[in-house]
Amino acid sequence: MSRVDAKHLWKIYQGSIEAVKDANFQVANGELVAILGPSGCGKSSTLRMIAGLEEISKGELLFDEKIVNHLSPRERNVALAFETYALYSPLTIHENLAFPLQVIGTDKIGIDKKVKQIAELFDLTDVLRKKPGNLSGGQQQRVSLARALIRNPNVTLLDEPLSHMDQRVRVVLRATIRHIHNQLNLTTLYVTHDQEEAISLADRIIVMDKGIIQQIGTVEVLWNHPVNQFVAGFLGEPAMNFVPGRMENSQEISIITKEGKFALRIKKGIENKYIGSEVTLGIRPGKITPHLTKKDRLVPSWLEVIEPLGESKILTLKLNGAEFKVITSNDIKADPGQAIWLEFDSEDIHIFDKETGNNLIP
Numbered sequence: 001m002s003r004v005d006a007k008h009l010w011k012i013y014q015g016s017i018e019a020v021k022d023a024n025f026q027v028a029n030g031e032l033v034a035i036l037g038p039s040g041c042g043k044s045s046t047l048r049m050i051a052g053l054e055e056i057s058k059g060e061l062l063f064d065e066k067i068v069n070h071l072s073p074r075e076r077n078v079a080l081a082f083e084t085y086a087l088y089s090p091l092t093i094h095e096n097l098a099f100p101l102q103v104i105g106t107d108k109i110g111i112d113k114k115v116k117q118i119a120e121l122f123d124l125t126d127v128l129r130k131k132p133g134n135l136s137g138g139q140q141q142r143v144s145l146a147r148a149l150i151r152n153p154n155v156t157l158l159d160e161p162l163s164h165m166d167q168r169v170r171v172v173l174r175a176t177i178r179h180i181h182n183q184l185n186l187t188t189l190y191v192t193h194d195q196e197e198a199i200s201l202a203d204r205i206i207v208m209d210k211g212i213i214q215q216i217g218t219v220e221v222l223w224n225h226p227v228n229q230f231v232a233g234f235l236g237e238p239a240m241n242f243v244p245g246r247m248e249n250s251q252e253i254s255i256i257t258k259e260g261k262f263a264l265r266i267k268k269g270i271e272n273k274y275i276g277s278e279v280t281l282g283i284r285p286g287k288i289t290p291h292l293t294k295k296d297r298l299v300p301s302w303l304e305v306i307e308p309l310g311e312s313k314i315l316t317l318k319l320n321g322a323e324f325k326v327i328t329s330n331d332i333k334a335d336p337g338q339a340i341w342l343e344f345d346s347e348d349i350h351i352f353d354k355e356t357g358n359n360l361i362p
Contacts, residue, residue, distance in 0.1 A: 079153035
């Protein structure tokens with residue numbers, strides 16, 4: 001395994017299309033880091049530059065403090081696994097796993113030993129004599145991952161490896177990937193657009209948008225201290241609610257609704273220069289308490305849809321003309337069209353600059 005340092009990496013296509021812009025990050029030895037973002041954000045281009053499949057337009061890539069820009073994928077000793085399995089259909093599973101070792105000149109005894117070891121780790125021992133066409137999708141992806149890791153790579157690179165699988169298989173394979181990562185003490189970069197995968201697998205997450213790294217941190221940091229409105233809105237299901245507001249003083253924001261103006265307190269004050277400014281208030285659906293009767297400092301909304309979730313339910317409300325989501329217990333009983341009064345948790349209110357989207361109280 002190796003430590004990875006990306007220093008001011010750029011990927012520019014056709015001379016002007018900036019797919020990755022000035023990316024800076026580090027992946028420590030033994031760490032699993034996810035690159036998370038929407039389609040087209042630059043996450044796969046970043047991974048491909050690290051793999052050596054794409055030329056680095058500008059910047060430096062280091063493995064254990066050694067620049068590897070000029071090295072081929074084989075010389076970098078990286079393991080690659082993609083959404084497509086890319087298995088050799090005429091070969092058995094044993095032969096598929098053995099192939100990378102044959103390429104580097106491993107002897108037959110060494111190959112058989114390594115194939116046996118990796119097959120046990122991925123629960124493939126019983127299918128080694130079969131061919132890929134006789135395996136389920138989940139088994140084929142296990143083979144793809146096993147083949148990528150059989151060479152003891154410096155860095156493991158996984159690009160949306162589970163994106164086309166059904167939910168049950170994905171949950172099982174996520175656990176397998178994390179278990180193997182820990183057991184083999186790998187250094188892993190995992191690209192995904194699925195926040196659930198990133199949250200369940202990664203030690204830290206790199207959030208990207210439009211080719212730019214927006215924030216790097218643990219799930220706790222990204223969830224509770226998003227640096228901007230994009231990060232705040234991208235993480236969470238349902239997503240964070242946003243509503244226009246105005247700063248009345250450093251610890252009070254007002255919201256205008258058709259019922260009038262409502263003032264809310266915030267625990268963490270913002271700089272005085274923002275007093276009087278139009279801003280965006282953000283709050284997560286689980287940090288709002290719905291009430292059926294009017295009380296001081298509660299904000300009125302109107303119920304549109306109720307979605308039962310077993311032990312809880314999601315209320316879809318209209319607030320100031322916008323859709324608003326609240327996660328609540330099954331205790332509350334209400335009907336569509338009914339007024340719901342919302343209590344915001346003052347410790348969990350985020351204030352975003354209306355123009356830049358930056359969090360004013362990160």
